[in-house]
Amino acid sequence: MNKKKFVVFVGGGTKGHLFAAIAAAGTLDLCTYETLVITDIKVDDCKNVEYIPKMPFASKGFLKYFVLRIITVLQLLIKYIKRRPYKVVGFGGYTSFCPLMAAVLLRIPIIIHEQNSIMGKANSFFLPCADTVSLGFFDACKVNDNFAHKCVRTYNPIRSQIFSASSSNALNMVNFNILILGGSQGASIFDSLIPHVIDLFLGFLRDGKYMLNVCVVQQTSEGNNSKLKRFYSNNMVDATLKRFFDDIHKRYNKADIVICRSGASTIEEIVALAKPAIFVPFPFAAQNHQLYNAQFLSNLGAAWTVEQNAHAAKFIAQILFEIVSNPRKLRSVVEKLIKLRDSKRKKIRDII
Template identity: 30%
Template sequence: MTARILLAAGGTGGHLFPAEALAGALLGRGFAVDLVTDERGTGFAGKLASVPVHRIASGGIAGKGVTTRARNYGRLMLGFLQSRGLLKRLKPTVAVGFGGYPSLPPILAAQWGKIRTVVHEQNAVAGRANRVLMKRANRVALSFEHVRFTEVLPAAKKIVTGNPVRAAVSEIAAYAAPSAGGPVNLLVFGGSQGARVFGRVTPPAIALLPEELRNRLKLVQQVRREDVEDVTKAYRDMGLDAELSPFFKDMPARYAWAHLVVCRSGASSVAEIEACGRPALMIPLPNSIDDHQRANARSLGEKGAGWVLDENDASPQALAQRLTAILTDREGLQRAAENARGLARSDAAERLADVVESVAGEAR
């Protein structure tokens, strides 16, 4: 009988991307795989059609008002009851949680039902849901060597696997710094909240760059749909070659093209920067829960694999100064790229699959 693994993940890409990578590795090893997420989750967008997707009720607690918290506690309880029924039907050997509140009901239900569990933490600060779940998990897989709030766990329970990324990202060719006097390719992205602040700050910062550098600049930038017209005009007025879009479906190709990435520092962004070996100027989301984006960014910055600029300090003048210093230092760019790739764990999906397979073996 084929062993079944249940993956539980929040509905955002930061949780679903590593779940997708693990699912692919487990399918290749002959396991049956199911995914459970909340109503937002879109599964694996048809990439792994053999993975059934189950949706449960869920809701966030941290940072919410009293009324919303009360409602979402009720939704989490409903999700727990739904998960218990799902587990009785599917009978998984192991349940793997990837964080986010939607992972809480199914992994708690699995632990309640004596099903072995693995928790994967993508960030340098353990998330609220994972902090609850990792206490009773059989293994806790980490993306960073040091993860806040996991210090109390027994060393034998923890293993550093890295954060799985899409194969197309880790297969990108080695970095080459811009040639003297040649084009300088700048990629700017950051999700909806990153796109908002970057759309406001980046155009005036670009206008303040030295003319010689600005004339060499090629720009690809994620911009909110409602801001595309204004940002397009700003760049057109300064004669800049810019490609703007609310969303890019071909991010691996964009990474491969970039000489410098300006971005947020969510777990998936950091893992992909490492995997493809691209230097990055990271502007952490200032109101991320437990300030985990700042911790993620520092994990690269402290190892010479990128630079960190706080959003509160990211005036057009400050951003222009940082961009000028970084983009005119070819050796610094090359060094940061090599350091970033040196941090990558290209086999993270297989390492995580090893952990799950080991725990599945213990259940027999």
């Protein structure tokens, strides 16, 4: 019986990196491969996961940070010597540094996957050492010409349940369904922003004499549900509020429009379903990559981008009203998303 190839996936720092690593690991043939996911984020109901300490860079505690890094690399060296991985696949973020460094020191082949439109610091550091560079953000992410021969355009791995969602986008002129996803870095801001959006949007509908039921499904942060419920009830808006949706594919199914952050995984889901979206980029993302992610799609006419500022609510409400008053805009966006979805890209499992 042939021995299975042992592949290590590394993702953490944010859940976007982690979920992509888990999704990629799940695509490998279990008869051929055995996988391990290394992360610094605790997750439930996930097999073959190993945790390492959280080590975000902190200038005040640089010595402690440096020592922790060395210790973690040494621990991983011992682990890899005991069982040598066939390949180590890094998904960016500071969490990937130690597992990839240990692999490089032992001359184990590494693959780095860049999800975003701008390559992050960890991936940039390992770019010269990588055997293969997987670029998941369409044609947006550029690398130095010296490393172009290593690069392969791939899909960003997304949750398997997303593929059971429908990509139908016929606008329902009786109920207008809005899905709001804050992600790991935005739900609390959306808790305060979205009520202003809905209030303005309802005003536009009244002024335009549109008889439309507005239905909201919103991911919320802890502690704000009761306040939001009162707001939606007072404005006769059918609202479903949860901190996390374990049936996200069903929520996507019903949505006419999605208001969300613009992390790479979220954008890949939007494209996979050809689901129109208004992106509100997280303004404190590393290298402002969420803004560049969102602008890549909006510049193609495949989405809308609204920056998080004092005017955001008004701009989002105006976009919602434009969609209702001119459904052809929605169809145009869907057509462009389908074109992006059908662009030729490989899957990560094809390059392992």
